[in-house]
Every structure is written in structure tokens, then in C-alpha cells.
Amino acid sequence: MLRYILIAVAFHAVISVPVTVEPVMETTTKLERPWHAQCSIKYFWNLNCTTVNDRLATQMHEWGGAGGCAEGGEKCMYMVTYNDEFMLTGTHMTLTDQSTDTLRFTFEIGVDDTCPVAAFSRSDIWWEMVDNGTNYCNLHNIIIGAGLDEEPGYTESTSDSVCTQYSTAVCE
Numbered sequence: 614m615l616r617y618i619l620i621a622v623a624f625h626a627v628i629s630v631p632v633t634v635e636p637v638m639e640t641t642t643k644l645e646r647p648w649h650a651q652c653s654i655k656y657f658w659n660l661n662c663t664t665v666n667d668r669l670a671t672q673m674h675e676w677g678g679a680g681g682c683a684e685g686g687e688k689c690m691y692m693v694t695y696n697d698e699f700m701l702t703g704t705h706m707t708l709t710d711q712s713t714d715t716l717r718f719t720f721e722i723g724v725d726d727t728c729p730v731a732a733f734s735r736s737d738i739w740w741e742m743v744d745n746g747t748n749y750c751n752l753h754n755i756i757i758g759a760g761l762d763e764e765p766g767y768t769e770s771t772s773d774s775v776c777t778q779y780s781t782a783v784c785e
Contacts, residue, residue, distance in 0.1 A: 650736035652748035652776035655729065656756065659766030662720040662728040663698065669718055670696050672759040673703050682708050686785035687747070688754055691716075705734070705751045713737045714751050727766065746782020753784050 658665055673691040675681075681689035690706040701718040714736050721729040734748035749771070756762055756769070773779050 650738070650748055650777045652732075652734045652752060652771065652779065654732045654749070654752055654769055654771040654776065656732060656761075656770075657723075657730070657766060657768045658728045658761065658764050659726070660728055660764055661726045662722055662730070665728045665730065665761065666696070666698065666701055666718070666720055668759040668761060669755055670701055672755050673701075676755075676758065679708070687750060688758060688785075691755070704737075707747060714748055716751055716755075746778045746784070749776050749779045749782045750784035753782075757784075 670693055673693050676689050676691045679689050687705070687707060690708065691703055692705075693701065693703045695702040699720050699722075701720075703716045705714050705716060706712070707714070714734050717733045719731040719733075721731060723729050732752045734751040736748065753769075761767060762769075771779055
């Protein structure tokens with residue numbers, strides 16, 4: 614019985630003592646890329662969004678078959694799955710492994726006929742974590758193919774933290 618009283622007194626003393634806890638240094642490193650093979654890009658043009666949307670959709674239709682990849686590269690096998698004034702969605706199938714990625718362009722109507730666009734591409738393979746920049750290239754190739762990179766006010770904003778292997782992507 615005395616043993617239980619001493620333990621209770623010792624426990625009470627431990628709980629009653631104010632304790633200062635020093636911050637512990639983080640021992641894990643933050644993952645500097647998305648957890649899944651994907652890419653988010655912010656685009657901007659000094660064009661109205663109807664023009665941008667039409668040119669993107671037209672380019673995706675032009676690269677709809679395998680013909681554009683006869684000499685290599687990935688400028689083929691695009692398909693538009695939905696299109697309205699605010700959103701264009703589609704898919705791209707890679708020729709190398711026949712995997713499919715889902716694409717989305719969201720048009721955020723800007724001021725004075727400008728067009729900010731939030732673009733996103735994601736691998737449909739649930740376990741894919743790296744992609745050698747494929748999801749970046751899915752979006753980038755359409756922009757280049759449509760000639761939108763040469764339009765007034767064009768900007769592209771992304772990074773490795775939101776776009777898998779962006780800095781090492783080689784788009785063909």
C-alpha cells in the first residue's frame with residue numbers, strides 16, 4: 614500500500630512541475646514535388662479567353678490521332694472530352710507506354726480582355742509518382758502548337774513543387 618502512495622505522490626509531483634519544452638528540429642525533409650505525377654501551371658495572355666480556348670481546342674483536335682508522332686515525340690493522341698467558355702478538358706495518351714493523362718484548362722475571365730488560365734495535367738495511373746516531365750509537356754506542347762507562346766502578354770508560371778520534374782522536362 615505504501616508503494617502505491619509513493620507512486621501517486623511521485624506522479625503528482627511530476628504532473629505539478631512546470632515543464633518548458635524546447636522546439637525539436639524537424640528530422641524529416643519536405644517532399645519538394647507533388648506526391649503524384651501531375652502538373653499545375655498558371656498561364657496569362659492579353660487575349661480574350663474565347664480566343665485562347667478556341668486555339669487550344671483546335672490544337673488538341675489537330676493532334677487527335679497518332680499521325681503527329683510518326684517521327685517521334687508526343688504531339689499526338691490528344692482528345693477533347695469537354696469544352697465550354699470556362700473549361701476545356703481532355704486526355705493525352707503517351708505513345709511510349711500507352712498511359713493516359715487527364716488535362717484541364719480553367720479560364721478565369723480577366724480584366725480588359727485578358728485571360729488568366731489555370732492548367733492541370735495528371736497521370737491516370739494511380740501509383741505513378743514521377744513522369745520525366747510528361748505532364749508538363751502535355752500542357753506546354755499544346756500551348757506551343759497553338760502558337761499561344763508568341764501572343765502578347767504570354768506568361769507561364771510553375772515550379773517543381775507543383776509540377777513533377779518540371780525543371781528537367783524535355784518536351785518533344
